Amino acid sequence: MDKQLFNELVQSMEEMVAIEKGEMQPARVHRHPLPDVKALREATGLKQDEFARAVGVSPSLVQSWEQKRRFPSGSALKILLMLDHNPAIINDLLAI
Known part of the structure; x- marks a missing residue:
């Protein structure tokens, strides 16, 4: 060297x-701005388990995100950022 x-x-x-x-x-x-998961979920009118199913994670992970004990990353973060920009895609996610 x-x-x-x-x-x-x-x-x-x-x-x-x-x-x-x-x-x-x-x-x-x-620093990357993180979405407010609780506000996103509440805007969709979904319960934690329903929102978790739509995003493709466990309900306990959604709860951890909302309580700021864990932070979204990877594909889940991308989905949350997409939801933040276009809340209507929640219907597409629920249909998958």
């Missing part, structure tokens, strides 16, 4: 440790 590349890697690791310890702020932080 090139010595300069190795030194840059070591410096990056040291910065990571400093950020984790709170001694340094990251240069940038990228």
